[in-house]
Amino acid sequence: xKILRFLxxxxxxxxxxAAHADKLRLPADAPPAFQAECASCHLAFPxxxxxxxxxxxxxxxxDKHYGDNASLDAKTRVILEDFLLKYAGDARKVGVGGTxxxxxxTPWFKRKHHEVPRTDWTHAKVKTPANxxxxxxxxxxxxxREREIVMPNGRRWED
Ligand code: HEC
Ligand code: HEC
Numbered sequence: 125x126k127i128l129r130f131l132x133x134x135x136x137x138x139x140x141x142a143a144h145a146d147k148l149r150l151p152a153d154a155p156p157a158f159q160a161e162c163a164s165c166h167l168a169f170p171x172x173x174x175x176x177x178x179x180x181x182x183x184x185x186x187d188k189h190y191g192d193n194a195s196l197d198a199k200t201r202v203i204l205e206d207f208l209l210k211y212a213g214d215a216r217k218v219g220v221g222g223t224x225x226x227x228x229x230t231p232w233f234k235r236k237h238h239e240v241p242r243t244d245w246t247h248a249k250v251k252t253p254a255n256x257x258x259x260x261x262x263x264x265x266x267x268x269r270e271r272e273i274v275m276p277n278g279r280r281w282e283d
Contacts, residue, residue: 145268146267146268146269146270147266147268148172148266148267148268149170149265149266150266151171151207153207154168157196157203157204158204158207161196161204162194162204166254167254167256167257167264169227169254169256170266171208171210171211171212172211172213172218173227173230173233174212174218174227175213175219175220176208176209176212177215177220179205179208179212180205181223181224181225182225183201183205190224213232218232219231219232227254228252228253228254233253237253244275244276248276249276250276256268258276259275260272260273261274
């Protein structure tokens, strides 16, 4: 009986666990090129925060990458695209990121950040919502826990 009851709550537990998105570590099989090529100008963004179609759109236009040139040799480009598509998020959960896709423009991102005041986004230390590490002090390690958040004016999000 006890075991049966345990099994019954298991799916629920898995669900609530997945909904808690404070851990977004890079998958262990991330190719070294991902850090080398996609984390030199900004954080290596978690692949699960954009849907596959959005990643494809980004990876076919790396020469015109948000005002920068992030071109890769063909082989590396394929390796990185395969990796991003393998771990891409579910479009029904994250939504889509626009014509020049941004994970910071998805409904998921906006929902998670709806309590963040406008003045924090425009703060000189932040500049762009894509600057995750400006607030998430452990973002480079893939951790987004509330108690690690320090807002640009120095206040902790959670005390
Ligand atoms: C030469 C510098 C450079 C390199 C290399 C680079 N990026 Fe970017 N990336 C940028 C800039 C600049 C932005 C725009 C930042 C802003 O204004 O918000 C950006 C934005 C992004 C965004 C959208 C961020 C958002 O607002 O949601 C994604 C996704 C992204 N880059 C993925 C990648 C991937 C994947 C790679 C590796 C294939 C890569 N970038 C390599 C400079 C670079
Ligand atoms: C201006 C500061 C700021 C920036 C920049 C920022 N965030 Fe956040 N983020 C927050 C705050 C504050 C919260 C908590 C909001 C709340 O609890 O209502 C949050 C919440 C989150 C959560 C949810 C954590 C949980 O426990 O469910 C994730 C994931 C996240 N952010 C990822 C990112 C990523 C990825 C980036 C960069 C692309 C980013 N954030 C940029 C301030 C920021």
